[in-house]
Amino acid sequence: MNYLHHIGAYFLMLREVFKKPQKWKVFWEMLFREIDDLGLKSLGITAFISFFVGGVVSIQTALSVESPFIPKYLIGFATMRSVVLEFAPTFISIILAGKVGSFITSSIGTMRVTEQIDALEIMGINSINYLVLPKVIAALFFYPILLAIAMFLGILGGWVAGLITELFFTEDYLFGVQLDFNPYIIKYSFIKLVVFAFVIVTIPAYHGHKVEGGALEVGRASTKAVVWTSVVIILLNYFLTQMLLG
Amino acid sequence: MLEVKDIYKSFGDFPVLKGISTFFEKGKTSMVIGQSGSGKTVLVKCMLGLFEPDSGIISYDNRIFKDLDENERREIRQEIGMVFQGSALYDSLTVEENVMFPLKMFTNKTRAEMIDRANVVLNRVNLVDKNHLFPSELSGGMKKRVAIARAIVMNPKYLFCDEPNSGLDPKTSIVIDNLIKEITQEFDIITVINSHDMNSVMEIGDKIVFLKNGIKAWEGSKDNIFETDNEAIVDFVYSSNLYKKIKQAHLKGL
Numbered sequence: 001m002n003y004l005h006h007i008g009a010y011f012l013m014l015r016e017v018f019k020k021p022q023k024w025k026v027f028w029e030m031l032f033r034e035i036d037d038l039g040l041k042s043l044g045i046t047a048f049i050s051f052f053v054g055g056v057v058s059i060q061t062a063l064s065v066e067s068p069f070i071p072k073y074l075i076g077f078a079t080m081r082s083v084v085l086e087f088a089p090t091f092i093s094i095i096l097a098g099k100v101g102s103f104i105t106s107s108i109g110t111m112r113v114t115e116q117i118d119a120l121e122i123m124g125i126n127s128i129n130y131l132v133l134p135k136v137i138a139a140l141f142f143y144p145i146l147l148a149i150a151m152f153l154g155i156l157g158g159w160v161a162g163l164i165t166e167l168f169f170t171e172d173y174l175f176g177v178q179l180d181f182n183p184y185i186i187k188y189s190f191i192k193l194v195v196f197a198f199v200i201v202t203i204p205a206y207h208g209h210k211v212e213g214g215a216l217e218v219g220r221a222s223t224k225a226v227v228w229t230s231v232v233i234i235l236l237n238y239f240l241t242q243m244l245l246g
Numbered sequence: 247m248l249e250v251k252d253i254y255k256s257f258g259d260f261p262v263l264k265g266i267s268t269f270f271e272k273g274k275t276s277m278v279i280g281q282s283g284s285g286k287t288v289l290v291k292c293m294l295g296l297f298e299p300d301s302g303i304i305s306y307d308n309r310i311f312k313d314l315d316e317n318e319r320r321e322i323r324q325e326i327g328m329v330f331q332g333s334a335l336y337d338s339l340t341v342e343e344n345v346m347f348p349l350k351m352f353t354n355k356t357r358a359e360m361i362d363r364a365n366v367v368l369n370r371v372n373l374v375d376k377n378h379l380f381p382s383e384l385s386g387g388m389k390k391r392v393a394i395a396r397a398i399v400m401n402p403k404y405l406f407c408d409e410p411n412s413g414l415d416p417k418t419s420i421v422i423d424n425l426i427k428e429i430t431q432e433f434d435i436i437t438v439i440n441s442h443d444m445n446s447v448m449e450i451g452d453k454i455v456f457l458k459n460g461i462k463a464w465e466g467s468k469d470n471i472f473e474t475d476n477e478a479i480v481d482f483v484y485s486s487n488l489y490k491k492i493k494q495a496h497l498k499g500l
Contacts, residue, residue, distance in 0.1 A: 023351055115334040122294050122406075123348055124323030 010206045016128040017136060017202070030134035038100050038135060038201070039142030043149070045099060046092055050083075050150035053091060054157030057082045062167035072168045076158070076176025081185070083154035089189045090237050092150050093196035096143070097229040101204040104135060105225040108208030109218035117209070132205045136198065143197040144190055151189070188244045195240060196233050203229045247271055248293070248404060248436050253302035255288055262288045263299070264460040273434045275427050275450045277441055280457035281482065289457065290406060290440045294326065295319060306404065324352055327397030327435075329407040329426075333389040335381040335396070341368070342377035345395045352400065367395040371425060387418035391425070398429055405430065407439040411446055419443070423450045444483060447471075456482065 021027035058079040065074055108131055111117050120127040155177055162168045207225035211217050248270040255263040262285045270276040278286045291297045293304055295311060304311040306322050314322070335344050345364040349355055355363070368374065371391040381389060390410060397405055407426060411419035427450040430437040441447065447454060448468055456464040456479045463478035471483055 026350055110337075114332055115330045116336055118296060119328065119330060119334040121296065122323060122326060122328045123351065124320035125351060 006206075009210070010202070013128055013132075013206050013209065014202065016126060017132045017205075019126060019129045021129060021133060022125060026130075027134060030130070031137055034134045034138035035142050037103070038138050039146065042096060042099060042146060045095060046146050046150050047153050049095055050088060050092065050153040051157035051160075053087050054079060054083050054154030055161035057087065057154075058158030058161045058173070059165060059167065062162070062165070072172040073176035073179060075162070075168050076173035077179045078176070079158035079173075080155055080177045083158070084151050084185055084189050088147055088150040088154055089193040089196065090233065092146065093193065093200060093233050094230055096146075097200050097204075097233060098226050100139075100200055101226045101229045102222040104201060104204035105208040105211075105222040106218055108132075108205055109211035109221050112209060112211045113214055113218060128205075128209060131209075132202065135201045135205065139197040139201045140194060143193055143200075147190060147193045151186075191244060192237065192240050195236055199232050199236065200229055203232060247305075247307060248438070249303070249305040250289070250293060251303040251305070253289065253292055253304070254300045255285075255292055255297060256300055262460050263292070265302075266457070266460075266462050267302075268455050268462060268465060270436050270438050270453070272436050273431055274452035275430050275437045275439060276453040276455065277439045277447050277451040278455045278457065279442055279444075279447055279482070280463075281442065284457040285460040286440050286442075286457050287408065290408060290438065293438070294328065294406060295323065324348075324400060325403040327400065327402035327405045329390065329393045329397050329405070329410050331409040331412045333381070333386075333393040335389060335392055337381055340378050340380055341373070341384070341392050344381070344392055345399050347396065348400045363399060364395070367399045368392075370398070370429070371395045386413050387415075387422065390414065390418075390422050394422075394425060394429070398433065401433065403435055405435050405437040407437070407441075409441055409443075410439060411441070411443050416445070419445065420449065426450065447483075458482075 058075055061075045061078045062072075065072070108117075111131070117127045117131075120130060159170065159173050162170065162173050204222075204225035207221045207228070208218075211221045250269070251267050253263050253266045254261070266285075266289055278289060280286045288297060292299045295304075298312075306325070309318070309322060311319065311322065336347065339347065342361065342364050345367060346360045349360045349363060353360075365377070368377065368391075371394050373388060373391045373395065376384065376388065376392075381392070384392065405426070410422055410426060414422060423446050426437060426439065429435070439446070439450075448471075451468045454464075454466060454468060454471065455462060458478045464474065464476045466474065471479065474480065
């Protein structure tokens with residue numbers, strides 16, 4: 001019953017999120033701030049992880065295909081497929097759920113326990129719309145850019161790993177990357193990420209907005225938000241894969 | 247006039263307010279006092295519209311809050327200034343931006359006009375040259391001044407203060423009390439202060455509403471406190487030896 005209550009409350013929150021902003025000028029200001037906080041500040045970690053994950057995938061694949069009967073271009077093919085289909089959208093989303101999710105819950109939660117949200121509401125401001133909508137739009141707008149960067153760096157990381165370890169040749173790798181290219185997998189990856197971006201913002205925002213108590217409760221809410229966001233991403237990943245590729 | 251009539255509010259099976267009725271007038275500093283858990287915060291939150299009362303009427307100059315639609319309620323909220331116990335300043339905004347925030351949300355003033363207005367109210371609360379500091383760089387007293395400046399920047403008709411002296415030293419408390427009193431008279435607004443600080447009550451309380459266990463146990467002026475025989479308020483006020491002595495001196499006509 002408790003879960004049902006939270007699911008209901010979450011959807012009621014979403015109804016408030018998607019109301020018209022009270023002042024567009026303020027909304028645009030908030031949006032650019034959120035793009036910086038949620039997007040640009042995640043660029044470094046996204047690039048770092050993508051590059052090295054791409055490298056690890058190519059090395060692991062290269063070590064698994066030592067048989068002379070398996071062509072070396074398979075390494076590029078497998079790296080590209082793994083990075084585009086799974087590592088870039090899902091792995092990056094899980095990392096962002098931890099980084100951005102805890103930031104959202106703790107910042108909104110702290111505003112709640114220090115009465116800053118009450119101050120907004122007393123002024124007649126819809127606090128959920130004011131605080132959450134710019135975050136949602138910022139994530140929906142910027143995370144696809146992060147995904148494109150993550151895909152590129154993942155594939156680049158795989159190639160650089162090959163150069164360093166000399167496990168495969170550049171020509172084979174690049175041939176494999178382009179082999180049997182189907183643009184739909186890029187589309188699939190972007191669809192997944194847009195859904196995950198929405199979840200990465202709204203679940204932590206819900207947990208932050210309903211915090212009651214003090215610093216300890218804010219900490220607990222952040223942990224809970226990260227766990228639930230990750231669980232929902234994993235479940236949605238399964239269903240979206242089934243729906244879009246199955 | 248701000249009126250509350252027969253307000254009841256419960257949380258689950260636990261009744262917190264049991265039929266509170268009173269009124270607050272323009273240009274007067276009214277204090278809602280009582281022990282912790284007496285229901286004063288819930289009463290103020292009901293007046294502010296943060297809690298919906300189970301029954302009863304809250305009327306802002308004959309506008310009955312529960313009968314208003316969302317837009318009309320928003321209009322009333324824009325006539326309210328609120329000073330929170332912990333100041334509730336926005337951490338990511340500077341002093342100037344905090345004060346300008348309501349102007350930005352609800353007016354079409356240019357940035358220059360907003361800065362001018364912010365400077366006027368910051369000067370009024372005697373806070374100069376702090377415009378570009380963040381709340382974390384201010385003392386408790388300064389934060390309260392910024393909170394008061396933000397509360398009056400839109401020229402409110404109603405000013406609510408929740409424990410405005412909480413966490414302040416006695417000297418700064420008196421400064422903040424006097425500032426609230428002066429602003430109330432200068433702007434001719436209805437000020438309601440939620441407090442259990444008897445120094446404040448005796449310093450600036452034009453009207454005092456005493457709550458006990460969710461019931462209005464007494465109301466009157468600070469001078470009436472010395473004459474009343476009401477056991478509840480006498481118990482509350484004279485729990486301090488200092489006030490016992492003041493009362494004895496008052497009765498002796500000293």
